[in-house]
Amino acid sequence: MGEELPEHVAANRAYWDDRADDWVEPGERSWRTALGEETWGVFGLPESEVRMLPGDLAGKDAIELGCGTAYVSAWMTRRGARVVGIDNSPRQLATATRLQRDHGMDFPLLLGNAERVPYPDASFDFAISEYGAVLWADPQAWIPEAARLLRPGGRLHVLTNSVLYYLAAPDDEREPPTDRLLRPQFGMGRMIWPGEASVEFHPTHGDWIRLFTGNGFEIVELLEPRAPAGAESRHMPGWVPWAAKWPAEEVWKLRRQG
Numbered sequence: 001m002g003e004e005l006p007e008h009v010a011a012n013r014a015y016w017d018d019r020a021d022d023w024v025e026p027g028e029r030s031w032r033t034a035l036g037e038e039t040w041g042v043f044g045l046p047e048s049e050v051r052m053l054p055g056d057l058a059g060k061d062a063i064e065l066g067c068g069t070a071y072v073s074a075w076m077t078r079r080g081a082r083v084v085g086i087d088n089s090p091r092q093l094a095t096a097t098r099l100q101r102d103h104g105m106d107f108p109l110l111l112g113n114a115e116r117v118p119y120p121d122a123s124f125d126f127a128i129s130e131y132g133a134v135l136w137a138d139p140q141a142w143i144p145e146a147a148r149l150l151r152p153g154g155r156l157h158v159l160t161n162s163v164l165y166y167l168a169a170p171d172d173e174r175e176p177p178t179d180r181l182l183r184p185q186f187g188m189g190r191m192i193w194p195g196e197a198s199v200e201f202h203p204t205h206g207d208w209i210r211l212f213t214g215n216g217f218e219i220v221e222l223l224e225p226r227a228p229a230g231a232e233s234r235h236m237p238g239w240v241p242w243a244a245k246w247p248a249e250e251v252w253k254l255r256r257q258g
């Protein structure tokens with residue numbers, strides 16, 4: 001209620017509101033995905049390989065942190081979960097709301113910052129973020145918040161850019177990553193791409209491990225998937241040959257300890 005947003009959250013709201021039109025068509029396509037055919041990330045990694053969604057979602061409480069057009073929330077709803085999506089961009093949520101109507105779904109969509117979610121402690125069994133809060137929110141804030149929201153034994157699954165991608169990506173992020181280390185690992189974390197005002201967060205693996213374990217999570221798995229043979233990148237076509245050699249993305253799977 002009139003609360004001032006942290007600087008990076010305000011900058012990212014402006015960025016995503018500005019870009020929301022570009023995500024309408026990908027969102028529409030992803031909403032149409034059939035049960036069991038869900039795909040993830042830049043290269044459309046199949047759910048059967050990455051297992052981002054727990055097999056037993058039916059009847060569970062799930063939250064998507066940075067849901068964008070909310071197709072992941074729709075997939076979880078179809079699998080029988082009671083879902084809440086939260087996103088920082090009114091315009092992304094406008095698309096999500098329209099797609100809910102088109103598909104006859106009705107789960108809560110909250111406008112807000114995943115670093116401060118207006119739900120009581122231990123409200124959820126599962127939290128997920130695909131390039132949402134995991135990339136755009138401050139991990140010092142959203143990871144303890146996810147831990148607070150989850151019940152003991154609850155799971156957190158996230159997918160984001162890999163550390164290696166960050167180190168090898170040119171300053172023009174539309175260009176594919178290179179076979180050289182272009183920026184130092186020491187000091188990586190909060191990042192603003194040249195010419196942009198939006199803020200991303202790229203922790204090192206050591207930082208991720210400290211943040212997860214320091215906030216009551218047990219690490220279940222770190223997946224560093226390879227781009228599938230014949231992959232077509234949805235948003236970054238030039239990345240495919242690179243991502244067949246090095247992991248461009250990573251998936252962390254965590255369990256909330258009791």
Ligand SMILES: C[S@@+](CC[C@H](N)C(=O)[O-])C[C@H]1O[C@@H](n2cnc3c(N)ncnc32)[C@H](O)[C@@H]1O
Pocket residue numbers: 009012013016023065066067068069070072086087088089092112113114115130131132133136137138
């Ligand atoms: C790339 S989209 C993620 C949604 C979807 N999985 C996708 O890949 O299109 C990134 C979303 O994160 C949201 N976001 C950024 N910072 C956030 C924050 N602090 N809290 C909640 N959502 C945030 C943006 O508004 C944007 O809709």
